[in-house]
Amino acid sequence: MNIINKFLFLVVLSMLFSYCGTEKHTIVIVKNTLDTPRIYETVEINKTDLKFQDRKSFESIGVQELQTKTVLISQFIDKDQDGNMDVLLFQPEIDANSEKLFELVVLDKNAKPERTEYCYSRFVPERTDDYAWENNKVGFRTFGPTAQKMIEDGVKGGTLSSGIDAWLKKVEYPIINKWYKKAEKEKGAYHKDSGEGLDNFHVGISRGVGGIAVKVDSTFYISKNFTNWKTISNGPIRTSFVLEYANWDANGKIISEKKHISLDYGSNLSRFEIEVSGTENVFAGLTLHEKDGESTQIKNAGWISYWQPHGDSELGTAIVVPDGNMLSSELFDTPIKDWSNLYAEIKVNNGRAIYYAGFGWKEAKEFSSKEIWEGYLEEFTLKINNPLEVSIK
Incomplete structure (x- = not known):
């Protein structure tokens, strides 16, 4: 590898590392302080509490358990009725006196779980x-x-x-x-x-x-x-x-x-x-x-x-x-x-x-x-x- 090619390789490698370093994962930590397990309780994530890169839109997000990578059912709500979704809902299952980590990820349409409009x-x-x-x-x-x-x-x-x-x-x-x-x-x-x-x-x-x-x-x-x-x-x-x-x-x-x-x-x-x-x-x-x-x-x-x-x-x-x-x-x-x-x-x-x-x-x-x-x-x-x-x- 000549000096010029080596230099270009190092520049590209440096850019890749720089990009990976700025790519942030949004982790949601849900903690249960009670002595009883929790189900059927809704977690609300406000759009204003999140930061996205330009290519990501709020409504493309899904929620998955960090450990198992299981994608949860979620729902978006336009709470203030301005035409834009501003709240993300999901219902985790949390054991007594424990916490669980979830990751907000951009999901392909095919990766989203089936949903029934029960509510x-x-x-x-x-x-x-x-x-x-x-x-x-x-x-x-x-x-x-x-x-x-x-x-x-x-x-x-x-x-x-x-x-x-x-x-x-x-x-x-x-x-x-x-x-x-x-x-x-x-x-x-x-x-x-x-x-x-x-x-x-x-x-x-x-x-x-x-x-x-x-x-x-x-x-x-x-x-x-x-x-x-x-x-x-x-x-x-x-x-x-x-x-x-x-x-x-x-x-x-x-x-x-x-x-x-x-x-x-x-x-x-x-x-x-x-x-x-x-x-x-x-x-x-x-x-x-x-x-x-x-x-x-x-x-x-x-x-x-x-x-x-x-x-x-x-x-x-x-x-x-x-x-x-x-x-x-x-x-x-x-x-x-x-x-x-x-x-x-x-x-x-x-x-x-x-x-x-x-x-x-x-x-x-x-x-x-x-x-x-x-x-x-x-x-x-x-x-x-x-x-x-x-x-x-």
């Missing part, structure tokens, strides 16, 4: 104007302005309620579109169990599973149906959306209400973030139905539960309030139809009240007793108050 929500104009949502465990719906106007105009088939309805599913796959489609051919078809579950949960003017109220003196006041909606995300890990309500009166207090709701894969409880003004606290409620159930109120832990006979089975409903923001609880019993609820009083911080609400149905073969249901709530509460610790290197 799904949509506006349902074909059934008046419901908004419905579900994951692999549970389903819910609530009611819009057309359904309200029908009641106000005396038209049959309307619904006047800001309560949250429970759709009792017992299959993992999505059922919302399927059940509404069946109802187009046979009115009320989803009120019958054809093997997938059914809607036999009565809401009326009750709070259902997590609707809110404002209490003034000894009286509870509530909003009417939602007036506007916006879907934020659907996917394998999370569905999220926003429901807006007309301002409402609570004995002279003008209350504004906007619900930011999300439901993650594997969870029996939806997350509610209520944007509210006009009050320093709100009451989230669980309907008492026939008043033949058992209530549990654990203020210090921050949750309430109602376990009841339901049809030929049993059902548990619950509200969980994180970070010590449950101020009190109240079993409100009245002769007025659908007005009796078990309430959790929740502190409003910086114009927002945050809680989780959901249910467990015995027929779904996961919660066969009140004790098992409440064990789930205890663990759920422990985990949301001690989130997985995430760091990026």
Whole structure:
């Protein structure tokens, strides 16, 4: 090798080493500080926390375990609705008192794992104007302005309620579109169990599973149906959306209400973030139905539960309030139809009240007793108050 060629070789070699030295791998460290393993918990990675070279785009990233190189299911969300994805979601499995390393890698389309849109929500104009949502465990719906106007105009088939309805599913796959489609051919078809579950949960003017109220003196006041909606995300890990309500009166207090709701894969409880003004606290409620159930109120832990006979089975409903923001609880019993609820009083911080609400149905073969249901709530509460610790290197 002559001197010139040797010099060129060394220059190229130096450039290669220089390039390799600047090529950085993004490592995500997820740590579990609890004595229990963690699954079905969502890690959020914000785009602003990452740095990429120009050739890489945020939406081309995948997540793989560093040790096994297993590629995980992930999902992107345009959280601020500006047309660009800004949050990456994934759900790791972490043993008790341990940590696991994940690498963010650019994936070829063929390398991405198959995904099912288990977490799904949509506006349902074909059934008046419901908004419905579900994951692999549970389903819910609530009611819009057309359904309200029908009641106000005396038209049959309307619904006047800001309560949250429970759709009792017992299959993992999505059922919302399927059940509404069946109802187009046979009115009320989803009120019958054809093997997938059914809607036999009565809401009326009750709070259902997590609707809110404002209490003034000894009286509870509530909003009417939602007036506007916006879907934020659907996917394998999370569905999220926003429901807006007309301002409402609570004995002279003008209350504004906007619900930011999300439901993650594997969870029996939806997350509610209520944007509210006009009050320093709100009451989230669980309907008492026939008043033949058992209530549990654990203020210090921050949750309430109602376990009841339901049809030929049993059902548990619950509200969980994180970070010590449950101020009190109240079993409100009245002769007025659908007005009796078990309430959790929740502190409003910086114009927002945050809680989780959901249910467990015995027929779904996961919660066969009140004790098992409440064990789930205890663990759920422990985990949301001690989130997985995430760091990026």
